[in-house]
Amino acid sequence: MAAGPGIVVTGASGRMGQMLVRAIHASEVCHLVAALEREGHPWVGQDVGTAMGGAAIGVTVTDDPVAAFARAQAVVDFTAPAATVGFAALAAQARAVHVIGTTGLSEVDLAAISRAAHHAVIVRAGNMSLGLNLLMQMTQRVAAALDADYDIEIVEAHHRHKVDAPSGTALMLGEAAAAGRGVVLNEVRDAGRDGMTGARRRGDIGFAAIRGGDIVGEHDVIFAADGERITLRHVATDRSVFVRGALRAALWGQDRDPGEYDMLDVLGI
Ligand SMILES: NC(=O)C1=CN([C@@H]2O[C@H](COP(=O)(O)OP(=O)(O)OC[C@H]3O[C@@H](n4cnc5c(N)ncnc54)[C@H](OP(=O)(O)O)[C@@H]3O)[C@@H](O)[C@H]2O)C=CC1
Ligand SMILES: O=C(O)C1=N[C@H](C(=O)O)C[C@H](O)C1
Numbered sequence: 001m002a003a004g005p006g007i008v009v010t011g012a013s014g015r016m017g018q019m020l021v022r023a024i025h026a027s028e029v030c031h032l033v034a035a036l037e038r039e040g041h042p043w044v045g046q047d048v049g050t051a052m053g054g055a056a057i058g059v060t061v062t063d064d065p066v067a068a069f070a071r072a073q074a075v076v077d078f079t080a081p082a083a084t085v086g087f088a089a090l091a092a093q094a095r096a097v098h099v100i101g102t103t104g105l106s107e108v109d110l111a112a113i114s115r116a117a118h119h120a121v122i123v124r125a126g127n128m129s130l131g132l133n134l135l136m137q138m139t140q141r142v143a144a145a146l147d148a149d150y151d152i153e154i155v156e157a158h159h160r161h162k163v164d165a166p167s168g169t170a171l172m173l174g175e176a177a178a179a180g181r182g183v184v185l186n187e188v189r190d191a192g193r194d195g196m197t198g199a200r201r202r203g204d205i206g207f208a209a210i211r212g213g214d215i216v217g218e219h220d221v222i223f224a225a226d227g228e229r230i231t232l233r234h235v236a237t238d239r240s241v242f243v244r245g246a247l248r249a250a251l252w253g254q255d256r257d258p259g260e261y262d263m264l265d266v267l268g269i
Contacts, residue, residue: 126168128245143180
């Protein structure tokens with residue numbers, strides 16, 4: 001008899017997807033009901049274990065989200081914005097908990113996700129690790145304690161394959177800093193400096209992105225004043241921290257009321 005909630009992994013061939021499939025297959029508190037890939041993907045129709053280069057695990061990769069979600073209690077989704085918005089509506093129809101790790105979502109995407117959350121539980125976070133969510137709280141506290149003499153800059157580094165910037169995590173940290181300071185991030189956000197930018201505007205929150213090699217995810221929040229500087233730093237060295245958080249969210253979301261939640265809710269911090 002399979003243990004715990006049944007979970008669908010979307011984007012099963014991706015960096016996060018493959019780690020999630022392995023973790024759920026090895027878990028004693030949940031089980032894998034389906035591995036989803038897009039139509040035409042070479043893995044569709046193969047056993048997901050074999051497709052990943054290992055032993056068969058008895059779950060065939062499918063391109064049919066409706067049938068997959070109908071058998072699931074949770075959908076764990078680290079894909080791309082267009083896919084995630086579609087999955088949110090389908091997961092809500094199936095009343096499955098939708099755990100969203102996908103970043104790069106637009107305001108329009110977020111509004112669609114909020115609509116889906118009227119009917120089902122959605123847990124969404126740009127970073128699912130415990131350490132980063134703690135750093136977010138610290139960022140808010142430090143920002144609340146300091147005035148705008150302390151320039152806030154957020155520097156993030158990721159692998160060469162990452163397609164969005166600033167990272168979802170950097171934006172979460174920016175929101176936390178803005179909340180601490182009592183301002184609206186969109187009114188003070190300064191991302192992508194290049195050329196004759198002029199001097200830094202007092203009160204802005206700046207973002208800078210580094211892309212290279214296999215960097216998993218590194219974030220610095222810098223509070224720079226005349227004569228001193230504070231740096232809060234989180235370094236992820238292994239994607240397992242995100243996998244752990246996502247599965248914790250999938251379990252936590254069972255039997256909750258419909259709505260939008262984040263990792264602070266899940267972690268209770
Ligand atoms: N919140 C968090 O803690 C974390 C968030 N992330 C985020 O998760 C996302 C995925 O990251 P990562 O695993 O590194 O990326 P990958 O590119 O390795 O994997 C993405 C997967 O999603 C699939 N996919 C993309 N578009 C669609 C679509 N329209 N329909 C169906 N499947 C689709 C891809 O398939 P195909 O190859 O066919 O395109 C691929 O299998 C990113 O947004 C990243 O920022 C990552 C780590 C942690
Ligand atoms: O794309 C990634 O890899 C990651 N994306 C997330 C983000 O955009 O912040 C989380 C993590 O940093 C890894």
